[in-house]
Amino acid sequence: MNAPTVRNQIRQWRLTRGDLTQEQLAKVCGVTRQTIIALEGGKYSPSLELAFRISRALGRNLDEVFQYAE
Amino acid sequence: MGSVSRLAWVLLLVALAGAVASLIGPQERWFGIDIGSTGATLFGFALWVGAKLFARQPDRIFSAEWALAERRSWVGLVFLSLIVANFARFLWSLGQAAEPPQQLRQIPADHLMWNLFVLLISWVIVSHTIRGSEPEVVERDERDLRFQHAANRVGDFALSAIVIGCVIMLAALPVERLAWWLAPLVAANVLIGLLLIKSLAEYVYLVSRYAWERR
Numbered sequence: 001m002n003a004p005t006v007r008n009q010i011r012q013w014r015l016t017r018g019d020l021t022q023e024q025l026a027k028v029c030g031v032t033r034q035t036i037i038a039l040e041g042g043k044y045s046p047s048l049e050l051a052f053r054i055s056r057a058l059g060r061n062l063d064e065v066f067q068y069a070e
Numbered sequence: 071m072g073s074v075s076r077l078a079w080v081l082l083l084v085a086l087a088g089a090v091a092s093l094i095g096p097q098e099r100w101f102g103i104d105i106g107s108t109g110a111t112l113f114g115f116a117l118w119v120g121a122k123l124f125a126r127q128p129d130r131i132f133s134a135e136w137a138l139a140e141r142r143s144w145v146g147l148v149f150l151s152l153i154v155a156n157f158a159r160f161l162w163s164l165g166q167a168a169e170p171p172q173q174l175r176q177i178p179a180d181h182l183m184w185n186l187f188v189l190l191i192s193w194v195i196v197s198h199t200i201r202g203s204e205p206e207v208v209e210r211d212e213r214d215l216r217f218q219h220a221a222n223r224v225g226d227f228a229l230s231a232i233v234i235g236c237v238i239m240l241a242a243l244p245v246e247r248l249a250w251w252l253a254p255l256v257a258a259n260v261l262i263g264l265l266l267i268k269s270l271a272e273y274v275y276l277v278s279r280y281a282w283e284r285r
Contacts, residue, residue, distance in 0.1 A: 027208075030208060030211065031208060031211040032137040032211050032213070032214070033137075034140070034213075035137070037135070038213060038283060043283050044213055044283070046212070047212050
């Protein structure tokens, strides 16, 4: 089980929105809250499609939310 | 201890007693009652009542951090383990026969079929019930599917390893015993057993993977 090479700032951007909970973000993106928890904890790398959905839900560009770690 | 907790313990004890009893019989009878079938029925009933009870308060039995797919993996692991135990016991009793069965009606499978019926129905009901009443719950997302694909690969590997093990075992058997194991109906039951073990390996991997990712 390799560590994900995609880093993200989901938690930071979600908290700047103030009222957006993990549950709400999960609902908007069509995933479980546990997947959002795993993403924020850096334990899971999302598919490209999910990455776009999360970025859109947070109102940010993809590269503001996700970065590829060399 | 609250009334819900007390009831949970009672149901758990009843389910355990039923699961143990389901592995006994049909030869074992008390006052004419088949202990095995009664145990399996008791087990299914206890689980069903428990599932109905906790469907209203799912966090009492499963951690809130567990996704629905993970909860279902645990349920699947429990039920499939019992199915495998029942099937292993059936294969063992089949292996005691002097001659391999030549026709389906010669296979003493009534007890096994009843147990499997009760376990499968209970499995479906419990899996459906733990979903809860929330209409918009996501049952399985891409992370769950990714874990499932990895579990399928583990299952394939387990199946390959067991098939190779069986081939080596058959090659080492004396000729007279080899004929017994290669009888069509015996071989068919062994193949079913292999598929059950493959599924069991998948469930073991799934629950381990979820636990590993959550640590």
